[in-house]
Amino acid sequence: MSWVERGLEYLLECGLHxxxxxxxPAFARDKVERILVVRKDNIGDVLCxxxxxRALRKAFPKAFLAILVSEHCRPVLERNPDLDEIFTYxxxxxxxxWLGLPAQWDLWNVIRRLRARxxxxxxxxxxxxxxxxxxxxxxxxxxxxxxxxxxRLHPFGFFLNLGRDPGPITSHEVDGSLALLPxxxxxxxxRELTLLPAPEAQAAIRRRLQxxxxxxxxxxxxxxxxxxxxxxxxxxxxxxxxxxFLQERLGLxxxxxxxxxxxxxxxxPGDDGKAEAVARQMRTRPILLPTPTLQExxxxxxxxxxxxxxxxxxxxxAAALDVPxxxxxxxxxxxxxxxxxxxxxxxxxxxRADRISAEEVxxxxxxxxxxxxxxxxxxxx
Numbered sequence: 001m002s003w004v005e006r007g008l009e010y011l012l013e014c015g016l017h018x019x020x021x022x023x024x025p026a027f028a029r030d031k032v033e034r035i036l037v038v039r040k041d042n043i044g045d046v047l048c049x050x051x052x053x054r055a056l057r058k059a060f061p062k063a064f065l066a067i068l069v070s071e072h073c074r075p076v077l078e079r080n081p082d083l084d085e086i087f088t089y090x091x092x093x094x095x096x097x098w099l100g101l102p103a104q105w106d107l108w109n110v111i112r113r114l115r116a117r118x119x120x121x122x123x124x125x126x127x128x129x130x131x132x133x134x135x136x137x138x139x140x141x142x143x144x145x146x147x148x149x150x151x152r153l154h155p156f157g158f159f160l161n162l163g164r165d166p167g168p169i170t171s172h173e174v175d176g177s178l179a180l181l182p183x184x185x186x187x188x189x190x191r192e193l194t195l196l197p198a199p200e201a202q203a204a205i206r207r208r209l210q211x212x213x214x215x216x217x218x219x220x221x222x223x224x225x226x227x228x229x230x231x232x233x234x235x236x237x238x239x240x241x242x243x244x245f246l247q248e249r250l251g252l253x254x255x256x257x258x259x260x261x262x263x264x265x266x267x268x269p270g271d272d273g274k275a276e277a278v279a280r281q282m283r284t285r286p287i288l289l290p291t292p293t294l295q296e297x298x299x300x301x302x303x304x305x306x307x308x309x310x311x312x313x314x315x316x317x318a319a320a321l322d323v324p325x326x327x328x329x330x331x332x333x334x335x336x337x338x339x340x341x342x343x344x345x346x347x348x349x350x351x352r353a354d355r356i357s358a359e360e361v362x363x364x365x366x367x368x369x370x371x372x373x374x375x376x377x378x379x380x381x
Contacts (some may be wrong), residue, residue, distance in 0.1 A: 005155040017141055027162060029185045032144075034064045036087075036119040038136045039073075041126060043294070043313035043338065045173065046073045047193050047320055049125050050080065052177040055189040057082035059181075066117065068110070068136060075294040076317075079196035087114060114140040121146065121184065124159075127166040127176045128152060134159035146180055174340055193340050195320035201299035205289075206248045209303075212287045214253050219374060221252035221365075222301055223286070224309040225278060226259035231352050232310045232330030236274055238358040240281035242308065245362045247284050250369055252306060254286035256356045257297065257314075305374055306365060310353050315339045324372040327362045328353045343372045 003011075006021075013021045032380040035056060039049045056065055066085040067077060074088050076310040089107045122142035124133040128150025137145045149163035157163065164183060169176070178188045181226055210216065223243050227233050243254040256278060261270020273291075279285055291297035298317055301307055307318040307325040311332045318325040319339035327344060331351035338346060348356035 001157070002155060005157060006157060009158040009231065012138075016139065021158075024161065027144050027184065032060060032063060032120045032184070034117060034119045034121075035066070036114065036117070036122045036137070036142060037065070037067045037125060038122060038133055039067060039069050039125045040130070040133050040136065042070075042077060043073055043076055044316040045126065046076050047184065047195065047313075047316040048081075048173040048340075049078075049177050050173050050194040050320070051189070051191050052123075052125065052181060053082045054194060055178060055181055055186050058189045059186040064117070066119075068114065068140075071292065075198075075298060075334060076195060078295075079198065080194055081196075082194070111136070111139045120144065123147060123180065123184075125177050125180070127169050127173075129160060129163075131156060131159075136245060142286075144184075146183055148176075148180065170335060172338070172340075173336055187191060191340055193316065193320035195298065195317065197298045197302040197321070200296050201293075201295040205299045205303060208289070209255075209287065210275060214287060219250075219252045219306075220255055220304045221246040221250070221306040221308065222289075222304040224254045224257040224258050224307065224314045225332075226257075227310040227312050227353075228259075228269075229312070229330060229332075232312065232328075232332065233237055234310055234328055234353050236278050237363070238354075238356075240278045241358040242361050242365070243278070243286055244283050245358075246365060247286070248307070249362075250306075250365065252369075254282075255289045255300065255304065256286045257289055257291060257300065260290045260292050306369060308361065308365065311337065319344070322370045326361060326368055328356050328361065343368070 009021050013019055039046050064084050067083055068087040071088040071090045077086050087110055089110045090103045103325040119140050119142040122137035122140050124137040124147030126133055127148045130152055134153050144162055146158045146162040147160040148166040149157055149160055158280055159238045174191050225239050246252045247254050258271040258274055258275040261268055263269050275288055279288060279361055291300055301317055302321045304323055307323050309315050311327055311329045315327045316339055319341035324343040327346050329348035329354040345368055347356045347364055
């Protein structure tokens with residue numbers, strides 16, 4: 001440890017926690033009664049942490065288990081049976097007022113609430129841990145902090161006093177989270193993702209579909225057109241052609257889904273214009289299903305028979321909901337981010353999703369429905 005790091009540790013240990021460096025005892029699993037997991041990333045990252053939450057709950061059945069995530073990820077965890085409490089904060093980039101300074105004040109208030117819980121163990125998920133992720137685990141006051149260390153943490157390596165070297169990051173994100181836990185005596189408890197849709201949101205989506213003229217027995221194909229990464233976007237004409245195929249050849253009702261809002265919104269750019277453009281190009285107009293909240297998107301996906309999307313958060317939502325899907329990958333690595341699901345066909349052509357043809361996607365959708373659709377299971381599409 002460098003003199004800079006020693007000096008920073010001394011200042012923060014004394015000033016923030018009121019203790020001298022080196023005074024924390026060796027980790028003792030039987031002393032852990034309150035656990036905080038920190039996951040400061042996006043929807044897919046948070047979902048990939050749910051198997052680790054299940055393993056922690058199984059290993060510490062009587063412990064108080066909480067998680068800290070960004071506010072926009074809260075719906076992913078709201079009904080998770082393994083959690084006792086969810087803490088959230090708003091990222092500065094999602095606040096336009098006063099250069100995001102109110103978000104920093106709100107985060108400090110969250111930290112104060114965390115400190116009042118007196119956690120014994122804090123775990124910063126993600127490989128390697130970012131400085132901000134390590135800071136959140138450290139600031140809560142837990143004497144033991146587990147996470148993957150790396151150059152990005154320097155000179156604050158003491159944030160994670162149970163830090164582990166991530167080594168080459170080649171395994172799936174789910175496995176990366178699970179691989180942290182044996183350090184604190186926690187074995188894996190399965191790789192399946194956990195996501196429970198809200199019944200009231202499902203009921204609201206059903207009402208909206210009925211009002212749009214969709215028969216209750218209709219098979220539904222949710223086509224999600226949005227992606228924030230340019231290399232993962234698929235042409236609107238291809239979405240239109242494939243949605244027509246889903247309706248005319250597979251007998252499914254196409255539900256068009258997208259990130260709602262205007263493209264010029266600097267905080268949350270949306271694709272309202274693109275959704276309308278896809279609908280105009282189709283021979284049979286689909287049901288446009290805006291989902292202003294993540295709860296609504298989760299509910300709509302849970303009621304669907306097939307989901308078509310590009311790589312991103314929606315593919316992990318579909319996997320967690322056990323809905324058959326076709327996913328188009330851009331340059332995202334499948335080994336690290338492929339959805340944890342058997343009911344899936346993944347298409348990837350080089351580093352750009354727009355190299356995948358509509359005909360390839362149509363063939364994949366046919367194969368998925370033939371194998372996992374309701375007709376294949378003995379029902380009707």
